[in-house]
Amino acid sequence: MMIIDPPVASYSPRAKILDWITQLESAREDPDAExxxxxxxxxxxxxxxxWVGKPQRPTSQGNGSAA
Amino acid sequence: xxxxxxxxxxxxxEHAVIYSAAGKALHYVRSRPGxxxxxxxxxxxxxxxxxxxxxxxxxxxxxFSAEDIWIxxxxxxxxxxxxxxxxxxRMVATDRMRRFDYREESTGIAELxxxxxxxxxxxxxxxxxxxxxxxLTSEEAWAAQTHSVVRRIAIHFxxxxxxxxR
Numbered sequence: 001m002m003i004i005d006p007p008v009a010s011y012s013p014r015a016k017i018l019d020w021i022t023q024l025e026s027a028r029e030d031p032d033a034e035x036x037x038x039x040x041x042x043x044x045x046x047x048x049x050x051w052v053g054k055p056q057r058p059t060s061q062g063n064g065s066a067a
Numbered sequence: 068x069x070x071x072x073x074x075x076x077x078x079x080x081e082h083a084v085i086y087s088a089a090g091k092a093l094h095y096v097r098s099r100p101g102x103x104x105x106x107x108x109x110x111x112x113x114x115x116x117x118x119x120x121x122x123x124x125x126x127x128x129x130x131f132s133a134e135d136i137w138i139x140x141x142x143x144x145x146x147x148x149x150x151x152x153x154x155x156x157r158m159v160a161t162d163r164m165r166r167f168d169y170r171e172e173s174t175g176i177a178e179l180x181x182x183x184x185x186x187x188x189x190x191x192x193x194x195x196x197x198x199x200x201x202x203l204t205s206e207e208a209w210a211a212q213t214h215s216v217v218r219r220i221a222i223h224f225x226x227x228x229x230x231x232x233r
Binding site: 004005006007008009010011012013034036037040043044047 | 104132133134173177180181183184187188191192194195198199205208209212
């Protein structure tokens, strides 16, 4: 499991927050992630996306449906 | 040991040294290319941490991360120090401190990181206001915010924690 501590705050440079979001999104796809980790990742993602105003990307569960 | 911290505090990437309680350097590690804010202690050397002093630098001057605190709670360091350009911090194990062993590895780190993340979220607005009012730079605000977070965690797990004054 990669380190996913908050390394930034809302007032950090936008590029750093986006980098953390990318790390969290990768961690979420980790097949070894435990339910507790996933819950924490979702919590952090919501917080970090709120800081940069980035819309939520669909999870892998929501992908693949035919239009 | 504090001399080593003073030498490291202006380094742009993270370095760490494990010292014996008597001040003898036992192991040195430097961050890997591409990961300037992270040092990894090899599994074979992790046993050196127990009862000893872990000294490292934080290029962005923030206080301890949850991973650093885990070195105290789980790996049995006597003391952990972090030096940055702006500020430096120290935490010391106490007899009353809550400790974790290998059986609690996953639940313990999860509990610690959850507390840490929530403390960051809860304190963010206060420091964001200071940064937006230009009373602090974003680096100063992050150092101050993480100091406030670690103070809260120290009370929860009952270890000693303070800022090293120059």
